[in-house]
Amino acid sequence: MxxxxxxxxxxxxxxxxxxxxxxxxYKRNNLPEHEEIQRLDADLAQLRDLLVAAQTEESDTAREQTKAEQDVDQVRQRATRDQKRLDSGAVTNPKDLESLQSEIVSLAKRQGDLEDVVLEVMERRESVQERAAELTERVESVGARVQDAMGRRDAAVAEIDAEITRAGAERDTIAAVVxxxxxxxxxxxxxxxxxxxxxxxxxxxxxxxxxxxxxxxxxxxxxxxxxxxxxxxxxxxxxxxxxxxxx
Structure with missing residues (x-):
């Protein structure tokens, strides 16, 4: 030739x-921001999973607290009714009176036990709420870092693409006369x-x-x-x- x-x-x-x-x-495909975003996305996905788990646990604990408080309220109401009956003097039969007094003592113990359950549930719920709040902050922080990295990546890609366009046009111009x-x-x-x-x-x-x-x-x-x-x-x-x- x-x-x-x-x-x-x-x-x-x-x-x-x-x-x-x-x-x-090659530079466009291997920008450090690509790896950074991939790593942050993985961290963000894991944090979101943990946050959903914490929020679910908080919701479950809230229902558990509500149920425990309702149990305490039911026992308290029954004890109040019994105490009123006792104070009213309406119960005169010694056996019935003894039974009523025994029930009031039993209800007081039951109420105390249930109140302890409520406190335990409240402590667990508070702990879960704190964990959920911390995870929410971390999700927001990592999300902001993802957005920052994506902005830097997009700017770098735009700059490289502009250079690719210029070099490609110059290449086409020269190749046209070969x-x-x-x-x-x-x-x-x-x-x-x-x-x-x-x-x-x-x-x-x-x-x-x-x-x-x-x-x-x-x-x-x-x-x-x-x-x-x-x-x-x-x-x-x-x-x-x-x-x-x-x-």
Missing amino acids: NAAPADQIRLLDVQALDTRLTQLA PDDLLKLYDKIRAREGGVGAAKLYQRRCEGCRLELNITEVNDVRAAAPDEVLRCENCRRILVRTPESGL
């Missing part, structure tokens, strides 16, 4: 821009060789594989016509000659 030396040198410009575009794409057959060969090699399809011959060394040409290869390059498209014998990339080739 033959191509004007100027077109071959333009191919190096296309290669430089393709390399830059690859670097930008002969189609040369560009197709370059693209084919670049796809096969890790993104590098053309390399400069610099001081008798291929900048693609970084290997120096032997004397036979140097003589072959010297003997080649200026418009002949050369290939590196080692990496098979397009080898572009410049004034810095050391020939």
